Structure formats: structure tokens, C-alpha cells
Amino acid sequence: MEAIGERINGMFKAIGKAIKEQDASVIQDMAKRQEEAGADVLDLNVGPAAEDREAAMRWLVESVQEVSDLPLAIDSTNVDVVRAGLEVCENEAIINSTTGEAEKLNAMMLLAAEHGCSIIGLTIDEEGVPGTAEGRMEVALKLLTAAMEHGIPTDKLYVDAVILPVNALQDTPPRVLEVISQVSMLADPPPKSVIGLSNVSQGAQFRSLLNRTYLVMCLARGLSAAIVDVLDEELMDAMIAAEVLMNRAVYADDFLKAYRK
Amino acid sequence: MSFEMPVENWRASITQVTIGATEQDGGTRERAITIGGAATLPFLAFEGETPRPIIAMEVLDEQPEGWPEPLVEAFSDVYGDPAAWAQKCVEEYGADMICLRLVSADPDETNASPDELAEHVKAVLEAVGVPLIIWGCGNYDKDNEMWPIVSQAAAGERVILASAEEDNYKTIAACALADKHVVLNESPLDINIQKQVSILLSDVGVKPENIVLYEVTGGLGYGIEYAFSILERTRLAGLGGDKMLSAPMLSVVGSEAWKVKEARLPEEEAPEWGPQVPRSILWEAATALTFLNAGTDILVMWHPEAVKLVRQATEDLFTSGNGF
Numbered sequence: 001m002e003a004i005g006e007r008i009n010g011m012f013k014a015i016g017k018a019i020k021e022q023d024a025s026v027i028q029d030m031a032k033r034q035e036e037a038g039a040d041v042l043d044l045n046v047g048p049a050a051e052d053r054e055a056a057m058r059w060l061v062e063s064v065q066e067v068s069d070l071p072l073a074i075d076s077t078n079v080d081v082v083r084a085g086l087e088v089c090e091n092e093a094i095i096n097s098t099t100g101e102a103e104k105l106n107a108m109m110l111l112a113a114e115h116g117c118s119i120i121g122l123t124i125d126e127e128g129v130p131g132t133a134e135g136r137m138e139v140a141l142k143l144l145t146a147a148m149e150h151g152i153p154t155d156k157l158y159v160d161a162v163i164l165p166v167n168a169l170q171d172t173p174p175r176v177l178e179v180i181s182q183v184s185m186l187a188d189p190p191p192k193s194v195i196g197l198s199n200v201s202q203g204a205q206f207r208s209l210l211n212r213t214y215l216v217m218c219l220a221r222g223l224s225a226a227i228v229d230v231l232d233e234e235l236m237d238a239m240i241a242a243e244v245l246m247n248r249a250v251y252a253d254d255f256l257k258a259y260r261k
Numbered sequence: 262m263s264f265e266m267p268v269e270n271w272r273a274s275i276t277q278v279t280i281g282a283t284e285q286d287g288g289t290r291e292r293a294i295t296i297g298g299a300a301t302l303p304f305l306a307f308e309g310e311t312p313r314p315i316i317a318m319e320v321l322d323e324q325p326e327g328w329p330e331p332l333v334e335a336f337s338d339v340y341g342d343p344a345a346w347a348q349k350c351v352e353e354y355g356a357d358m359i360c361l362r363l364v365s366a367d368p369d370e371t372n373a374s375p376d377e378l379a380e381h382v383k384a385v386l387e388a389v390g391v392p393l394i395i396w397g398c399g400n401y402d403k404d405n406e407m408w409p410i411v412s413q414a415a416a417g418e419r420v421i422l423a424s425a426e427e428d429n430y431k432t433i434a435a436c437a438l439a440d441k442h443v444v445l446n447e448s449p450l451d452i453n454i455q456k457q458v459s460i461l462l463s464d465v466g467v468k469p470e471n472i473v474l475y476e477v478t479g480g481l482g483y484g485i486e487y488a489f490s491i492l493e494r495t496r497l498a499g500l501g502g503d504k505m506l507s508a509p510m511l512s513v514v515g516s517e518a519w520k521v522k523e524a525r526l527p528e529e530e531a532p533e534w535g536p537q538v539p540r541s542i543l544w545e546a547a548t549a550l551t552f553l554n555a556g557t558d559i560l561v562m563w564h565p566e567a568v569k570l571v572r573q574a575t576e577d578l579f580t581s582g583n584g585f
Contacts, residue, residue: 250456250506251453252454252457253453254460257460257464258503261460
């Protein structure tokens with residue numbers, strides 16, 4: 001599984017402050033810590049605090065790629081902010097994210113095609129998040145069609161089935177599992193599946209337990225990537241064990257250590 | 262509509278490992294050989310880099326007993342003298358490397374002392390300019406006693422020290438680190454143990470660019486399908502990004518192929534199988550080609566005619582049909 005490290009986000013207090021004060025060392029330290037903890041991709045989100053979000057995204061990208069060669073997920077719902085990040089990004093990039101809403105979908109896919117990068121598409125359309133697995137699959141198909149129309153290889157699309165907090169909408173987690181299973185059958189090569197894991201436990205108790213349990217369930221359905229707190233060691237251990245149990249990684253007695261080498 | 266060849270894109274490529282060191286790099290080899298670097302499965306040149314395999318010819322450090330006649334014919338003029346034997350392999354048969362097996366170390370047989378073994382190594386180093394693989398006798402205690410001295414005798418030459426096993430890796434790893442050699446990671450045809458030994462070697466400081474993988478396999482007809490699938494799975498894991506299994510692979514062909522009765526028995530004892538030559542030679546070559554197709558990077562071989570056949574077959578695979 002591709003672990004997309006979620007910690008460089010202006011919503012976190014220390015990161016928000018560092019963005020505001022342009023203190024690159026805090027950001028770079030977090031980038032390195034996540035890389036050491038096993039992140040395959042680093043998510044970058046300037047958060048709500050930044051005054052000039054485009055400038056802030058450019059600065060984030062530049063600061064992080066000074067210390068890491070990992071692919072960067074340029075995380076914003078705003079096309080201009082994403083474009084600003086992509087323009088200075090020398091590492092591999094992933095757009096995070098578009099929705100199935102026509103106007104945004106077209107603009108973001110154009111950007112992805114122009115920069116030859118991957119793109120995460122949320123199963124949300126003009127009506128919001130569909131309540132059923134079938135509804136989410138319809139949007140997934142729309143995302144896939146748009147990617148193909150723009151000449152983006154199908155395996156550069158990540159379908160995010162939008163997990164919602166279990167304490168509010170308890171019927172969502174099983175529906176998202178259904179979507180994860182089905183995404184892999186949409187095309188050949190198949191699009192990837194991704195979830196923003198921490199959202200499943202937003203506002204709930206025993207968050208870490210909920211997160212890692214749900215991640216393992218998703219992996220059993222073939223999840224390709226997840227935006228996660230890679231610094232949560234128990235979560236990463238559960239992920240590594242699940243990869244071994246799914247025969248996606250070769251077992252060795254020190255399999256946990258092997259993953260982190 | 263034009264046909265587009267579907268191409269598999271792998272996450273990683275196989276680690277490159279350099280065997281042998283020239284004067285410039287602190288050794289005395291005439292040339293070093295870099296193995297590894299495969300970016301896809303063997304011979305699929307239209308998908309990516311598929312390096313040519315290297316053939317090491319095996320030399321024993323004392324005269325073998327009970328060898329089948331075809332091998333005796335090929336080597337009886339030199340097989341009491343490892344330096345002359347190595348020279349013959351390089352000069353007459355074009356061996357890319359020499360695999361020197363220190364069989365005389367065996368405490369149940371000749372039981373040569375570490376200093377005597379070091380002399381054998383030095384003699385072969387002086388006799389040939391190609392990189393070396395040095396193999397212990399397999400007795401843990403004796404090997405651990407000799408390695409510090411034998412490894413030191415080849416210090417700086419970047420030989421492959423063979424081999425580290427799950428229950429016996431520390432001494433050989435320490436010697437490789439001290440004398441700048443490469444370590445052979447040996448497992449009993451078990452991918453999980455192979456991976457574990459890589460982890461253990463990494464824990465004691467052996468870097469990925471100093472590790473070569475070796476699964477103990479048999480000859481053709483003796484479970485080679487299983488061996489093939491383990492080697493292939495190892496290669497697939499390496500290409501898939503498993504750093505502990507992304508090292509190049511070595512296969513021992515000669516001694517395994519010639520161990521089996523189909524290669525060993527002369528025509529008088531098995532008339533239904535026809536003349537021993539070319540049967541035995543084909544047996545070794547077919548064993549080698551099987552491992553090549555599974556992804557092996559270094560073949561350790563015996564008979565010069567088998568070496569020639571494998572070279573020819575490899576050349577054909579590289580020059581015909583490339584890119585379709």
C-alpha cells in the first residue's frame with residue numbers, strides 16, 4: 001500500500017504556525033520524520049490560515065523537496081493553489097484532489113494531463129456524496145471517463161470513495177469497502193483506490209484503534225493507497241502485517257523491520 | 262490500427278553489485294564486473310534493462326575424486342592445481358569469473374589450515390585477472406575459523422564471500438565489511454529465510470550493494486520447477502520494491518547438475534540414455550537455462566561445452582526478436 005503522510009497540513013497548529021512564519025525547518029523536519037516512518041508520498045496542505053494560499057503552497061513544495069525526493073500530493077480543492085504547487089514541483093506529483101463536479105473535474109484533469117501527474121478523484125458530484133455504493137461507483141466511472149478523455153493513463157487515477165465519520169454515518173464504512181472492491185474492475189490497468197483514513201474516526205473515541213482496524217479491512221478489499229498518519233506506529237504495524245497476510249509482501253521473521261529498511 | 266505491445270512497469274529495479282576491484286579501486290583485478298540492474302523479467306528487452314548473465318566457472322582447491330569422465334577429460338591436466346585450473350577456465354573457456362571452492366578446508370577430509378587456504382586464494386588471485394567468488398567448505402566452525410584469514414588474503418579485491426546463512430552470518434559479514442567484499446546470502450530454497458538473512462546482514466551493516474542472493478537448488482529433474490518458482494518470486498518481489506529481495510541472484514549449476522544420475526552415469530550403465538557426452542553437458546546447460554529464465558544473474562558452471570551452449574543460447578535470446 002502507498003502510505004500518503006498527512007502531517008504537513010496547516011490545520012495542525014505547529015505546521016500552520018510554521019507556514020505563517022515561513023519556518024522551513026519545522027516543515028522539513030516533519031517531512032523527514034514521515035519519510036523515516038514509511039511514507040511513500042507526502043501530502044501538502046496549506047490549511048485555512050494562509051493568507052496567500054498559492055504562495056504558501058509554492059513555499060511548502062519548495063521547502064519539502066529540498067529534503068525529500070518522495071512524490072508530493074498537492075492537497076487543495078482550489079485549482080489555482082494546485083497549479084501553483086505543480087509549477088514548482090520537481091518531485092513526482094499527485095493532485096489531491098478533484099471531485100466529479102463538471103467544471104472542477106475538467107480544470108483539474110487538464111492540470112494533471114499538462115503536468116503528467118497522478119490525480120485523486122473524490123466520489124462527489126453536484127449532488128454531494130452519493131449515499132450508496134452504486135452512486136459512488138457512478139461518480140467513479142465519471143472520473144475515469146474524464147481521465148481517459150484527457151489522455152491520463154487509467155492507473156494514474158486514484159478513486160477516493162469518501163469515508164465519513166463512523167459516529168455520524170455508521171453505514172458508510174461498509175459501503176466504501178464495496179467501492180474499493182469494485183474500483184479495481186473498472187479498467188485495465190485498473191485505477192487505484194485511496195481513502196483519507198483518519199476521517200473514519202473524526203470526533204469518535206479510540207481513534208487509533210478505529211483507524212487501524214478499518215485500514216486492515218480496506219486492505220483486505222484491495223485498497224491501493226491511504227492518506228494516513230504514518231507516525232502512528234501501531235497503524236503502520238497493522239498495515240505491514242495486512243500486506244503480509246494479503247501476500248502483497250514476502251514474509252520474513254523480521255517483517256516489520258524489513259518494511260522500515 | 263497499430264498494435265501496441267503491453268509493457269509491465271515495475272516499481273523498482275534490481276540493485277547493482279560490483280564484483281572485483283581494479284588497481285584504481287584498491288584491488289588487482291584486470292576488470293570489475295557489475296551485475297544486477299534488471300528493470301524487468303529476463304530477456305524481455307522491450308520492457309526495460311535486462312543485463313546479460315555472467316558465467317563463473319568453478320575451481321576446486323584440491324583434486325576431485327570420483328568425477329564423471331567428461332569432467333575428468335576437460336580438467337584432469339590442471340585439477341591438482343587451482344591456479345592452473347583457474348587460468349585454463351579464463352584463458353581457454355572465457356570464464357567471466359572464477360568460483361574458488363575451498364573444499365580442502367573440510368575438517369572431515371583434508372582439513373587444510375586457514376593459512377594454507379589463504380595461499381590457495383592468493384595463488385588463484387595471481388593466476389587470473391577476473392573477479393572471484395570464494396566458497397567455504399560448509400562446516401560452520403571451520404569456515405568461521407578460516408574466514409578472517411582467507412578474507413584478509415583477498416582484502417580489497419571485492420570478491421564474493423560464500424556464504425552467509427541464517428544461523429551463521431556474523432563472522433562472514435564482519436570479514437566482508439573489514440576487507441571490502443560482497444556477501445552471498447544463502448537460504449535452503451526458502452524465500453522467507455532468504456529475506457530474513459538480508460535483514461540480518463543489513464542489521465550488522467552490510468549494505469544492499471554488497472549482497473548477492475543464493476537459493477540452494479538442485480539440478481534438472483530434481484524439483485527444478487519449484488526452484489524456478491522461488492527464484493522467480495524473489496525476482497518479482499525485488500522488482501516490486503522489496504529492498505530485502507532486490508539483490509542480484511546467483512545459481513550453482515555445475516555441481517548440482519553433475520550430482521544427478523542422469524548426468525553421472527556412463528553409457529555402459531545406462532544404455533537407454535545414450536552416450537554420456539552430450540547427455541551430461543546438455544543436462545548442465547538445461548539446468549543453467551532454467552535458472553536464467555527465472556532471473557539469475559550469475560551462473561556457477563563446470564563443463565566448458567555447457568558454458569559454450571549457454572553463452573550461445575543467451576546470445577540468441579538477446580539478438581533475436583528484441584523489441585518484436
